[in-house]
Each structure stands twice: as structure tokens, then as C-alpha cells.
Amino acid sequence: MSLKWKWTFGASMAIFFTYTFFSVAIYLGFNQMMISQENSNVNDIMSGVASKLQVSGSNLTKEVVKESLTPKYYEIDVDADSRFLMTDTTDATADALFSKINEVGVIVAVFDPEGKKIYESRPSHTNLDKHATPLIEELFIDGKRGVIGTTPVMSAKNQSIVGYVQVINELDRYHGMINTVLLTMLLMGVLALVVSGVLGYLLAVNFLRPIKQMTQTMNDVRKDSQSASRMIVPAGNDELSHLTELFNDMLDKMQKYIEQQKQFVEDVSHELRTPVAIMEGHLKLLDRWGKEDPEILDESLLASLQEIERMKSLVQEMLDLSRAEQVEIHYKHEITDVKNIIHQVFNNFSMIHPDFTFNLDDDLTGNVKVQIYRNHFEQILIILLDNAVKYSTERKEIHISVAEDIYDIQIAIQDFGEGIAPEDIQKIFNRFYRIDKARSREKGGNGLGLAIAKELLDGYQGEITVESVLNGGTIFRIRLPIYHEDK
Structure with missing residues (x-):
């Protein structure tokens, strides 16, 4: 199975199981709420009926119960030819009780103290379990869940038990609602499975697109090591865009090497x-x-x-x-004291070239450090000073200046020799480039010194520039970022 389909299946199952978990939780919560509501309804009917029968204050008979549980009507005249029967709504509690008793699936039965049934709102086949206190239990009627409640009826005179009220709720409203909710959730579950599958596939395709591009790019590079094929960096600032940038940068470096x-x-x-x-x-x-x-x-x-x-x-x-060309790999953590190296190289050249005048203008305020290998820093200075000596003419004078700002150190090496023509300035850092090959060979040059110096400075995030006037001298300027201990 490919990663795309694994991802699709995993995402679909995750979304579907999440939906199922919350659906079951909602279903159970809704079920409990409905049962609690039906139990409360049974309890209201029991207490209401028991209260009405208690008011009579006499022994319970079929006539007494029927009279207590039958709504009372009164007539009103609308006109001379018609009359209407209206329930007595002066007792709002009684009106609500009568409505609950007549709900579908509700059966109210009244028993005498011996357990003989003397009244029932609808035929039922349940037996009486006597209880001294109100009790609501669960029962199953024709295989369906129901609720039965029993409470004693107390005499208004001496608080003795004169009968029992039994309320059966077949939970028709509950079953109808629960079946509707369950069917809806099942249909939604099927829909959620389909939608989660589609979303999982789309997510997999979207997330794996960079990997597919990466594979294609790697195949292009494998076929042609000099291929310019690169990944398209996606918009945004997320992990995939960072991965794409790093991958392209890695290919650029490989191609460069x-x-x-x-x-x-x-x-x-x-x-x-x-x-x-x-x-x-x-x-x-x-x-x-x-x-x-x-x-x-x-x-x-x-x-x-x-x-x-x-x-x-x-x-x-x-x-x-x-x-x-490989300083970034082998020497990226080296730190060097600028002042120490510059003074050392200055003293060495002053000693080995006594016929030259070397001037050092040091404006450094302290021990400034740069992130460069000591030998490489010394090598850069030696290359530039050696060139200054080689190409000096009658005025054998070389100036060295070093200064700093918040971010960088700047070093300038100036000679007053042959100078460089404008058309040659852009080429002097090329490998093996020599302005006058015959004269360079006489002076021992291979045309690699400035190329080495530039390559080293590029590797350490520095730069080198040149200003020159033909037959008037040359100034090479070096910039290197200052190393701070807290970074």
C-alpha cells in the first residue's frame, strides 16, 4: 500500500472514529436526559394522583377515584342555539395532571390496600408491588423499555395507607425520539465515513505533493548531475516550505561542489x-x-x-x-582575535621586507573576534600583502588600516604600485587570471592567490572589494562580521 493510501486510510479512520466517539457520547447523554425526563414525568403523575386521592379523605372506591381523576366541565352560552363544554381551568395543576394522564403510552392504575385494582386509565397486565415509599423502576413491555412507578396513597385524616397508585409509562415518545436520533446518527455516520475518506484523500494528496515533487527532482538530478530542476517553494511559512527551501539549498550546494x-x-x-x-x-x-x-x-x-x-x-x-571551498563544513566554529593576527602579519612583513615601509592604522577598541579559522585569516592577509609587495614600483610603501563598527570589521591594504586597469578589476578574482602573464610568472604568481582569498571570505560570510588606479596603486578592502559571545 502506498503512503498516499495509508495516509488516506489513517486520516479517514481518525476523522470517522472521532465523529463516532462524539456521536456515542451525545447519544448516551441524550438518552439519559430523555429517561430522566420520563422518570420525572412519572413521578409528577404519581404524586399528583396520590395528592388528589388524599384530598377525598375517605376509603378508596372506584367511584371516588373516577370522580377525582375525571376533569370537571361547565357550560357556556355562545348564543341561543349552541352551547360548549369547557374544562374547569380554575385549577391549573389539575389541568396539567389530566393532560399527562392522557398522554400516549401512560397508564394510571389505583389499587386498594389489599392490592385489588379499582381503577385503570387503560387496560394493563401488570401486578402491584407494594411499597411504603414512592419507587420508580425500569421494566420491559413486549421487549421494549418502559418505566413503572408506585406510590402509596395516604389518608388525609390519620396518614394511613388507603391505597396505591401505579403509573406505567411505555415510553412511546422516548422510543420514537431515540429511534429518530439513532437513524439520523447512522445516516450521518455513513456520510461522515464517505466525507472523511474524501477529506483524507485530499489531505494525503496535498501533503504528499512536496514529496512527489522531491522525488521527481531527485530523479532529474540523478539522470543529470547538472540539472537545474528544483522544487517549487509553496507559499506560507510552514514546515513544508522550510523543507523545500532546505532541499533546494542542499541541491545547490551539491551542484556547486x-x-x-x-x-x-x-x-x-x-x-x-x-x-x-x-x-x-x-x-x-x-x-x-x-x-x-x-x-x-x-x-x-x-x-x-x-x-x-x-x-x-x-x-x-x-x-x-x-x-x-569547504570552510563551511570543516571550520565554521573557529574563532580568531583580529588584532593579534594583524599585528603578527604586519611585524613579519616589516621584518622580511626591510626595503618597504609598512604603516599600520589600528582603530580597534579591544579584542575584537571574528568567526574564521586563524590560519585562513592569516593566509588572506599574506596573499594581499604579498601582492602589494610584488606589484609595488618605485614607491615602496604599504598602508594597512583596520576599523570596526557595530557589526563588522573593515581592513584596507593599500599600495602605490602598478594598479589595475578598469577592464581587469572584475576578473582578478577568477582562477588563474593574470593581467600580465609573463610578468606574473616572473614574479612567481599562478593567478590563484586572490581566488583563494575571495573563496575563503565567501565561506565565512565576508567580502572583498578593490579600488585601483592604473599606475597609481590599489586598495583592497575586507569586511568580516564580528563574532559576539552571546549569539
Whole structure:
């Protein structure tokens, strides 16, 4: 059975059983209320009849009972030719009692003290059970539920028992009402089952639609890892919309990692092709005639060693770039003190480049921390300062400034060197992009430094921007969010 039909069946049963539970509760409550009402009605008739017979104050006879329980009439003249009989309504209680006695299914019987029946409103076949106090019991008449009540009739003179009143209620009104309610509930139960089934199916289809879309999207991605197929985010702010957003985000990251891996392999293959070709050329040269020529041998060996060093540097930078793309996975909980690292890097560059003037403008008010791995933060600063040193010209001066606001730290590194043309500024963060490839190779660059720095900053929710004037210098600006202990 599919999940859709399981859900449909489960939802239908839940709705149906809920309806059934409340229906049974209502039925039982209504049944009890009706029985209580009928018992109260029997009790009113018993007490009313006993009260009327007590007033007579004499021994109970058939004539006395009949006279007490028969409504009295009087005549009124409407005109000379017609007369009407009207009940004596001066006693409202008596009028109500007579109405109850004459209800359908109600039988009133009166017995003398020995239990001999001396009056009954309708024929009945019940026997008298004498009781000294009023008593109402349940009985079954022709297999149907009924109520019987018995009460003694007391003498008005000496309060002795002069007879008994027996009231039988066949509960015709109760049975009619209960049967109607039961039939209605059964019909409503069938309707509720049908409606709950339809609602359960519609709910199942609605709730499983995102899962169906997810399955379809996963099939698309399985067939084509670069598929742009994504789930449609439903309107609203519920769990399904959150699940859809997370699923799409996961697919985006998977596709990004696949593209990065593909790009990594392509870049490595492309960049290693040149040094391998150079080494192959020198080895072939040595194989042909260079083994006997010391000058060619030295030149080929020197060139090959240089290319090997460049390959080692390239492979290391490619590994750094690959790690930079995964900082969210491996380094997302690392915290670093900004002031400490900046001063350390500043002192190191001042020492290893004594011919340069390094100026540090530190406006930090305290130990400001950022959520970044210490080595990565140091690596970003080294890349930018190393580029500033490499591309400086006659004015060997580099300015470093660091400031903070409520949310971020800002670092600026300025040199006064070659600068960058406007058409190249948007490309300098691309992998292996070099403005002047010949001059970059002479300076030892592979075109990966700025790509690594940007990838690292992106991974830590930071950003890097550049301002430059050709032959006037360059300013790189870094922004990183400040880490707060209470977040």
C-alpha cells in the first residue's frame, strides 16, 4: 500500500472514529436526559394522583377515584342555539395532571390496600408491588423499555395507607425520539465515513505533493548531475516550505561542489600542461645531444627544477583553494582575535621586507573576534600583502588600516604600485587570471592567490572589494562580521 493510501486510510479512520466517539457520547447523554425526563414525568403523575386521592379523605372506591381523576366541565352560552363544554381551568395543576394522564403510552392504575385494582386509565397486565415509599423502576413491555412507578396513597385524616397508585409509562415518545436520533446518527455516520475518506484523500494528496515533487527532482538530478530542476517553494511559512527551501539549498550546494570539482580538475590539467611540456622538451633535448654538452645539461636541469618548483607551488595553491571551498563544513566554529593576527602579519612583513615601509592604522577598541579559522585569516592577509609587495614600483610603501563598527570589521591594504586597469578589476578574482602573464610568472604568481582569498571570505560570510588606479596603486578592502559571545 502506498503512503498516499495509508495516509488516506489513517486520516479517514481518525476523522470517522472521532465523529463516532462524539456521536456515542451525545447519544448516551441524550438518552439519559430523555429517561430522566420520563422518570420525572412519572413521578409528577404519581404524586399528583396520590395528592388528589388524599384530598377525598375517605376509603378508596372506584367511584371516588373516577370522580377525582375525571376533569370537571361547565357550560357556556355562545348564543341561543349552541352551547360548549369547557374544562374547569380554575385549577391549573389539575389541568396539567389530566393532560399527562392522557398522554400516549401512560397508564394510571389505583389499587386498594389489599392490592385489588379499582381503577385503570387503560387496560394493563401488570401486578402491584407494594411499597411504603414512592419507587420508580425500569421494566420491559413486549421487549421494549418502559418505566413503572408506585406510590402509596395516604389518608388525609390519620396518614394511613388507603391505597396505591401505579403509573406505567411505555415510553412511546422516548422510543420514537431515540429511534429518530439513532437513524439520523447512522445516516450521518455513513456520510461522515464517505466525507472523511474524501477529506483524507485530499489531505494525503496535498501533503504528499512536496514529496512527489522531491522525488521527481531527485530523479532529474540523478539522470543529470547538472540539472537545474528544483522544487517549487509553496507559499506560507510552514514546515513544508522550510523543507523545500532546505532541499533546494542542499541541491545547490551539491551542484556547486560538483562544479568546483570539475573546475578543479580542468584547472589543474590546464595549468600543469605547460610545465610538463617544458620539462618534456628539456628531457628530449638532453636525450638527443645534451648529455655530452655541459652547458645544455646545466640549462635543462635548471629549467626542469624551476618548473618542478612551480608545479609544487601550483599544486599547493590548488589544494588551498579546494580547502577554501569547504570552510563551511570543516571550520565554521573557529574563532580568531583580529588584532593579534594583524599585528603578527604586519611585524613579519616589516621584518622580511626591510626595503618597504609598512604603516599600520589600528582603530580597534579591544579584542575584537571574528568567526574564521586563524590560519585562513592569516593566509588572506599574506596573499594581499604579498601582492602589494610584488606589484609595488618605485614607491615602496604599504598602508594597512583596520576599523570596526557595530557589526563588522573593515581592513584596507593599500599600495602605490602598478594598479589595475578598469577592464581587469572584475576578473582578478577568477582562477588563474593574470593581467600580465609573463610578468606574473616572473614574479612567481599562478593567478590563484586572490581566488583563494575571495573563496575563503565567501565561506565565512565576508567580502572583498578593490579600488585601483592604473599606475597609481590599489586598495583592497575586507569586511568580516564580528563574532559576539552571546549569539
